[in-house]
Amino acid sequence: MDKHAMLNGLNPQQRDAVLYANGPLLILAGAGSGKTKVITHRFAYLTNILKVPATSILAMTFTNKAAMEMKERIERLIGKSHKGLWIGTFHALSSRLLRREIDRIGFSRDFVIYDEDDSYNLIRSILREFKMHEALYKGIASRITSLKASLIGPREFLESENGFDFDEKFARVYMRYQDKLRENNALDFDDLIMHAVKLFERYSDVLDKYHKEFSHIMIDEFQDTNIAQYRLASLLAGGHRNICVVGDDDQGIYKFRGANVGNILTFEKDFPECRLIRLEQNYRSTQTILNGASSVIARNPDRKPKKLWTERDKGEKICCFITDDEDEEAHYIARSIRGLYLKGKYSYGDFAVLYRTNLQSRVLEEALRVHGIPYRVIGGVSFYQRREIKDIVSYLKVINNPKDSVSLKRIINYPQRGIGDATIGRIEDEAKKKDKSLFETMKCIVSGNAHPKLKEKIRDFVKTMEELIASKGIALPGLLWLILEKTGYLKWVEEERVENLMEFINSSEGKDLQGLIDTASLFTGTDEPHGGNSVSLMTLHSVKGLEFPVVFIAGVEDGLLPHFHAIKNPEELYEERRLFYVGITRAKDILVLSGARKRRIYASLQEQRSSRFLREIPAEYCHYIERVPVSTSLSKDFFPSSPFVAGVRVRHPRWGIGVVRDSYGETDDIKVMVNFPSVGIKRLSLKFANLEMLQ
């Protein structure tokens, strides 16, 4: 692709951003302003025109989804496979660096990555050991996470002993936790970043090496970086200063997990010579939707000033309605979706229903199900979080690294081998005395002179594991099968979980052991594709980065949005407002905001007021429906009693073969909506149309 083709279809600001190849660059990219396009084209410009080796560009994102999208788009632009390129999440790229260099800071290169559950388990066992209240583990974990996000290790924490909320008990747990991780040759998610920073800060020769290896650095969603991540990036950029960050302070919605929007300001301080480019043309929403969004976000103080604009026309007004309760709200949403769908302009994949809290999804799901509308819930429990997958990955982890005691404990009694908490406790004591890993200790027990009963229980397990470790080298699907059979897991596990295991085995084809373990540890995701022919249901948080022609935001009520936890604190209230802003700006054509007067939250029925944010949208952009003409009971036209339901293929004497999209109407007068490739969507009455059903 030549230079001309590469810049084709970019507006002047986007072009500037692509062409500004050297030196620090801060791109403030408003919602829908073509941010990803700029990043990917910039990557392609660097490689194809400036002949920068593609492997010298480090491009970091937050989520696997964003990383994958970037990889695919870059692959298409530069016409090369993304394999071997440094495009990925902070965590994935960091672990790749550490796999090469970590021995410098006292871990071995085959370290394991602990996920959230692993960390929880470790913290709980430490609390037990210290005779502290075990239920505190979640609070402690989140405290450790936020300290690590600010690069405060246990030593630093102890040294800064003057802080208000310093507490010695916590400091001891933190210290112990970090020691245990090292003992197990394990890193948790936050360590992946923190240790990389430590490594580069401490060993300038290693840092120099990567200054040479990477000539350019790019960061996506910069407003979501925490201090540690920013430090890592700025260290790597320290030599050449070719660092390009893209972000939007108005879309920062992850302060609660350590993201530091202030990094944008820090960046300007650290790189004072940086060029600032604003992308303000929005290519997504109608003028009305964009104006509504701008009025809302304008209430937040301390923003980087920006004014989004669009060439699109006004479009529909924003529809706002209030119902009596959450059931009515859900049914009204379902009916609206169905109504728009039946007009034929939109398919179900064009709709998203957004909400603040996951517990709202229940009613919405129920209503959609009753109306026969296909939907999918994005978020929830992901594939790699499932128990059976985590179990088998733990087997892999132990086979790969028998010192990994946390994974060992996860599987030691699954399937049941009669090694319960009491026995594990005894082995742990023994391990502590001898200063050995759990597995080594178990081997000693088998060959030593312990109680015969204890020996017998442990011998079988050790034997199985040793056989599996000996088979470490065989190709992956085979190894997984071997695990399932030798351990008896396949026989033991519930029927309905077997399918997931099979899927996992199939997906392991062609991967190596370390690679599979890393993917399973780092890939936690809500990475399922949206769209298809289903309505997407998700939280306002998970919708970031997506767009839909029609967007519903449900539960626009004080206490829900803004959430009641955030109402007292101004900073948190601003974040809630940004969340609402993110939701609004996802909509291309139609935006519907709704709320209920009464809502059941947990067990109690609460009187709700409509959201203060709703009143921040000027009335001229809105169409209010106060009295909602709907009953929650269904009229029978939702239950067509005919075999011609959506998806069935039919033949029409005149228009040939088509696919039924929907059917509705009374039992004696059923109407179907059929999509014929030749003539498009037609509404037919079954009585007259003479349709023939095909297999």
Next chain:
DNA sequence: AAACTAAAGCTTTTT
């Protein structure tokens, strides 16, 4: 060690 019952929680979420 497993199965049961009482009690406490409960915003958002990625890696």
Next chain:
DNA sequence: GCTTTAGTTT
């Protein structure tokens, strides 16, 4: 209300 966890029984 429902799900997770802590404590008790069998």
